[in-house]
Amino acid sequence: MLIRSLEMFTAVVETGSFSAAAERLHTVQSNVTAHIKKLEAELEVSLLSRRTPVAPTPAGHQLLDYARRIGALHAQARACFRADGEPAGELRLGSMETTAAVHLPRLLTTFARRWPSIAVHLRTGTSAELIEALRAGQLDAAFLAVEGEEGDDLLMKPVFEERLVLVSGRPLQGGLPDRQTLSRTPFLAFRQGCGYRQTVEMLLAGQRAPAPRIHEFGSLDAIVGCVAAGMGVAVLPESAVGQYRQRFQLHIAELPDDLARVTTVIASTPKGTWSRALAVFMEGEWMPEARSVA
Amino acid sequence: MLIRSLEMFTAVVETGSFSAAAERLHTVQSNVTAHIKKLEAELEVSLLSRRTPVAPTPAGHQLLDYARRIGALHAQARACFRADGEPAGELRLGSMETTAAVHLPRLLTTFARRWPSIAVHLRTGTSAELIEALRAGQLDAAFLAVEGEEGDDLLMKPVFEERLVLVSGRPLQGGLPDRQTLSRTPFLAFRQGCGYRQTVEMLLAGQRAPAPRIHEFGSLDAIVGCVAAGMGVAVLPESAVGQYRQRFQLHIAELPDDLARVTTVIASTPKGTWSRALAVFMEGEWMPEARSVA
DNA sequence: GTGCTTTTATCACTGGAAATGATTTTTTAA
DNA sequence: TTAAAAAATCATTTCCAGTGATAAAAGCAC
Numbered sequence: 001m002l003i004r005s006l007e008m009f010t011a012v013v014e015t016g017s018f019s020a021a022a023e024r025l026h027t028v029q030s031n032v033t034a035h036i037k038k039l040e041a042e043l044e045v046s047l048l049s050r051r052t053p054v055a056p057t058p059a060g061h062q063l064l065d066y067a068r069r070i071g072a073l074h075a076q077a078r079a080c081f082r083a084d085g086e087p088a089g090e091l092r093l094g095s096m097e098t099t100a101a102v103h104l105p106r107l108l109t110t111f112a113r114r115w116p117s118i119a120v121h122l123r124t125g126t127s128a129e130l131i132e133a134l135r136a137g138q139l140d141a142a143f144l145a146v147e148g149e150e151g152d153d154l155l156m157k158p159v160f161e162e163r164l165v166l167v168s169g170r171p172l173q174g175g176l177p178d179r180q181t182l183s184r185t186p187f188l189a190f191r192q193g194c195g196y197r198q199t200v201e202m203l204l205a206g207q208r209a210p211a212p213r214i215h216e217f218g219s220l221d222a223i224v225g226c227v228a229a230g231m232g233v234a235v236l237p238e239s240a241v242g243q244y245r246q247r248f249q250l251h252i253a254e255l256p257d258d259l260a261r262v263t264t265v266i267a268s269t270p271k272g273t274w275s276r277a278l279a280v281f282m283e284g285e286w287m288p289e290a291r292s293v294a
Numbered sequence: 295m296l297i298r299s300l301e302m303f304t305a306v307v308e309t310g311s312f313s314a315a316a317e318r319l320h321t322v323q324s325n326v327t328a329h330i331k332k333l334e335a336e337l338e339v340s341l342l343s344r345r346t347p348v349a350p351t352p353a354g355h356q357l358l359d360y361a362r363r364i365g366a367l368h369a370q371a372r373a374c375f376r377a378d379g380e381p382a383g384e385l386r387l388g389s390m391e392t393t394a395a396v397h398l399p400r401l402l403t404t405f406a407r408r409w410p411s412i413a414v415h416l417r418t419g420t421s422a423e424l425i426e427a428l429r430a431g432q433l434d435a436a437f438l439a440v441e442g443e444e445g446d447d448l449l450m451k452p453v454f455e456e457r458l459v460l461v462s463g464r465p466l467q468g469g470l471p472d473r474q475t476l477s478r479t480p481f482l483a484f485r486q487g488c489g490y491r492q493t494v495e496m497l498l499a500g501q502r503a504p505a506p507r508i509h510e511f512g513s514l515d516a517i518v519g520c521v522a523a524g525m526g527v528a529v530l531p532e533s534a535v536g537q538y539r540q541r542f543q544l545h546i547a548e549l550p551d552d553l554a555r556v557t558t559v560i561a562s563t564p565k566g567t568w569s570r571a572l573a574v575f576m577e578g579e580w581m582p583e584a585r586s587v588a
Numbered sequence: 589g590t591g592c593t594t595t596t597a598t599c600a601c602t603g604g605a606a607a608t609g610a611t612t613t614t615t616t617a618a
Numbered sequence: 619t620t621a622a623a624a625a626a627t628c629a630t631t632t633c634c635a636g637t638g639a640t641a642a643a644a645g646c647a648c
Binding site for chain 1: 295296316338354356360363366372384429571
């Protein structure tokens with residue numbers, strides 16, 4: 001059973017004639033006859049009563065229902081991939097918690113308003129998890145922080161320049177505490193795989209002292225809340241801390257420049273693999289061009 | 295875009311490998327490769343990232359959705375026509391008002407209980423209308439009264455032997471009134487095309503006197519109600535009148551045998567055109583075999 | 589890295605079916 | 619009855635799905 005045969009069948013019923021159907025589908029009448037006969041042979045039932053106009057038999061009427069639904073899906077599917085049609089379907093995005101909290105609300109609102117027939121799915125996770133999901137085809141694109149490991153099978157485009165800071169619930173006189181102090185302070189961080197967590201580890205690198213306890217949290221709100229409560233300190237993007245400073249008494253210390261600067265990129269599979277929905281997302285004006293977030 | 299190609303695509307994603315997909319679909323791996331490449335060429339986008347296991351690209355994920363839906367419809371459609379599968383879909387029945395009122399409630403209840411996945415549609419109309427609808431492919435089968443015009447393109451099977459009677463709201467002394475009286479009495483009947491109406495006309499045939507007024511009603515209830523109210527007389531199947539005799543004061547007169555006997559048949563297109571739903575309806579035990587309804 | 593295995597891509601070839609155009613048969617309308 | 623229109627049939631061409639063999643590429647173990 002070919003889609004083409006079903007198309008022909010639908011056309012014959014709708015035009016009421018084999019010849020008219022042939023013309024509509026830009027083929028010849030004998031070809032239409034052959035396709036219908038093939039369908040009838042395959043299903044072992046007569047589908048059309050050959051009077052004028054041609055009328056579907058009971059079995060034909062039943063097939064017509066399926067033919068129309070399959071035809072509609074087929075047309076929709078093709079339309080989804082044509083460069084001119086309205087992009088539709090779902091766009092599966094991934095993001096780090098911090099980016100989701102700080103940058104995505106505005107960005108996605110704009111996007112969803114511009115393309116109402118695209119359904120955005122957002123999944124948060126650590127950079128490592130997101131990259132894996134991208135590779136496994138579970139995500140279309142993801143916002144993540146990586147050290148410029150460009151050049152492999154993933155396309156990465158910088159979108160935000162962030163500054164990491166040390167956040168504490170208690171006053172930090174003299175800026176960043178020394179390593180001795182830090183190594184005795186509990187850290188609050190996202191679970192293994194988060195890009196920022198590497199910064200924590202680098203901050204403490206080269207020490208013989210035992211690594212400080214690192215509490216793992218899955219949510220930005222939880223981290224900030226517990227830091228404010230004095231549970232420990234955290235390394236977070238400055239922009240992510242800002243919105244909490246009204247609610248909590250937070251103290252911030254700058255990190256050395258080489259550790260502080262992190263780049264958030266939008267990562268996706270190469271251009272030739274994009275769905276139309278992904279293409280308009282990646283190329284739209286809502287996608288900032290390495291905008292520095294001071 | 296062939297259904298087969300979409301099937302292969304789905305199989306590749308689900309098995310995670312071209313070779314495994316080929317095996318599942320009983321073909322060779324090179325054939326699968328060719329089909330996928332053809333799809334990719336047609337849609338001008340890469341659909342699968344060739345790692346191990348094979349993963350769909352964003353575009354591939356979008357196509358997968360359509361491929362699965364089209365595949366499911368295709369399987370359903372084929373199942374609908376296989377002689378062993380559960381018949382499904384809609385069964386479009388037609389019936390005269392009287393048959394619908396008297397015989398169908400029990401018959402259709404039994405049928406619907408036996409075949410829960412068949413949706414019955416019932417349309418009432420005159421015998422002439424039903425035959426036309428049958429020929430136009432708008433109905434699968436219809437209960438109607440005709441004078442044995444078998445042998446053409448419609449299959450007819452007698453199912454009920456009815457007795458027509460004259461019904462009046464006033465006492466009918468001496469049975470059937472004479473023609474003189476009848477020609478002065480208003481008749482209530484279904485609109486043109488009803489088989490019973492021919493009986494009325496035959497009853498009055500051969501008269502020079504002007505034909506009596508014939509009021510046309512679309513509903514059995516309306517006819518009986520108005521007859522009881524004394525508006526006129528009607529010719530109806532005895533079985534159809536029975537259920538009203540508790541509610542109304544009705545008087546009945548026998549008609550001459552040649553006029554009284556009518557046969558209700560089930561009509562449909564020939565066997566080779568039946569849907570599975572129609573087949574089980576026509577061949578089931580609920581279909582009475584010319585049962586006489588005294 | 590080197591070899592070994594698994595998987596995919598490429599290629600030439602074959603069979604069969606889709607498409608075509610001409611013609612016949614059937615149906616419909618005049 | 620005839621003329622016109624539509625569907626079926628048929629011979630022919632074209633194209634493509636499917637095959638098997640082989641090459642290339644990707645994993646995987648060591």
